[in-house]
Amino acid sequence: MTRKAFVIGHPITHSRSPLIHGTWLAEHGIEGSYEAIDVAPDALPAFFERLRSGEFAGGNVTIPHKEAVFALCDCVDDLAKTIGAVNTLVVRESKVHGYNTDYLGFLGNLDDKAPGWSDGSGDAIVIGAGGASRAILVALRQRWKGKVHILNRTLANAEKLVAEIDERFEAHGFEDFAAIAPKTGLVVNTSSIGLHGTRFEWLDLELLPKSALVTDIVYSPLITPLLSDAKAAGLRTVDGLGMLLHQAVPGFADWFGVRPKVTSELRARIEATLDY
Numbered sequence: 001m002t003r004k005a006f007v008i009g010h011p012i013t014h015s016r017s018p019l020i021h022g023t024w025l026a027e028h029g030i031e032g033s034y035e036a037i038d039v040a041p042d043a044l045p046a047f048f049e050r051l052r053s054g055e056f057a058g059g060n061v062t063i064p065h066k067e068a069v070f071a072l073c074d075c076v077d078d079l080a081k082t083i084g085a086v087n088t089l090v091v092r093e094s095k096v097h098g099y100n101t102d103y104l105g106f107l108g109n110l111d112d113k114a115p116g117w118s119d120g121s122g123d124a125i126v127i128g129a130g131g132a133s134r135a136i137l138v139a140l141r142q143r144w145k146g147k148v149h150i151l152n153r154t155l156a157n158a159e160k161l162v163a164e165i166d167e168r169f170e171a172h173g174f175e176d177f178a179a180i181a182p183k184t185g186l187v188v189n190t191s192s193i194g195l196h197g198t199r200f201e202w203l204d205l206e207l208l209p210k211s212a213l214v215t216d217i218v219y220s221p222l223i224t225p226l227l228s229d230a231k232a233a234g235l236r237t238v239d240g241l242g243m244l245l246h247q248a249v250p251g252f253a254d255w256f257g258v259r260p261k262v263t264s265e266l267r268a269r270i271e272a273t274l275d276y
Contacts, residue, residue: 003032005255006059008039008047016270017060020248023269024260032256034059041068048072051089051096057255058090060248067131073098082165083134088251102135105247106217107143112246112262113238114213118143122185122209125149125177127200129157132217133190137165140188149180174202181207189216189226199225205233216240220274241270 007017013036021034039047044065050056061069066085070076073086074095080086086098110117124144126133129152140148148169152158158171172180187208193200195218203226205214214230219240227237245262253259 003030003057003256004055005032005034005057005251006037007034007062008037008059008065009062010038010040010064012036012038012062015062016244016273017062017248019269019273020245020266021252023266024252024258025256028256028258028260030256030258039065041065044068044072048096051091052094054091054094056091058088058251059255060251061087061089069098072096079103079138083138085131085134087247088254090251090254099250100135101247101250102132102243103139103142104250105243105245106136106139108246108249108262109240109242110213110215110238112242114215114236117186117213118145120185120211121146122212123147123149123180123183124186124188125151125180125184127151127187127189127193127203128191129154129161129171130191133161134165136188136190136217137161137169141166144186146185149176149184151177151180174200177203178207182209184208185212187212187214187230189214189218189224192218193226195220195224197221197225199229203229205230205235208233208235210234212236213238217243219244222271222274241267241274245270 007015015036018034018036025032069086076098080100083100088099088101090097123146150158151172155173162169162171213236215238216224216226217240218224222239230237
């Protein structure tokens with residue numbers, strides 16, 4: 001029987017997920033399909049009834065539905081509850097199970113492109129306290145040994161994340177970067193700054209140790225202003241594309257029964273679709 005999977009969003013034409021999963025289906029000779037489906041917010045309940053009917057093995061969820069589908073799932077795992085969003089759906093016995101694999105995508109990307117990244121000493125700085133930061137903070141809670149500082153324009157939003165995810169984390173305004181930077185081993189941008197070519201006016205990367213790693217979860221453009229400036233400062237960098245690729249692995253394994261690999265060939269195919 002042909003197993004079917006999907007990605008839903010509104011709009012959905014921007015999604016690279018069909019190319020990723022289509023590549024894996026062909027690579028493994030699997031009789032299956034993966035399609036992009038535009039689902040408007042008011043059509044989500046009806047779409048979930050289609051899921052419970054067994055039409056699909058599962059699928060991915062992208063903007064603007066990651067929070068909305070939370071309430072529609074029959075079961076949501078604990079990490080997705082902490083993150084507050086669902087990006088992967090698996091249908092089992094007419095029940096829709098919700099997961100969040102973004103944190104696994106973040107970890108897989110750094111493990112692949114910066115082996116040993118979590119073995120060093122020093123603090124971590126996470127820039128931004130929006131929805132995207134929550135998966136990164138869950139990942140760092142698992143793997144980062146030093147302090148984790150959340151820097152955000154609105155301090156109260158960073159403090160809320162500390163209270164909800166890990167009270168060992170510390171909340172700061174942007175103005176605290178200069179004091180924290182000299183003992184920092186990792187900087188992660190989870191904000192939308194850089195998405196449209198904008199820069200952090202307050203961020204002096206020269207204050208970071210030369211061993212520091214700088215990464216951005218934005219992948220289009222692939223080289224954000226932050227990563228460009230970090231390279232110019234002689235720092236190690238990892239772009240956000242690998243996070244997109246690695247977060248896709250667990251869902252594919254659940255739907256199609258094969259755990260795929262993120263290869264340089266797959267990355268090159270997706271890179272060819274990006275704006276630099």
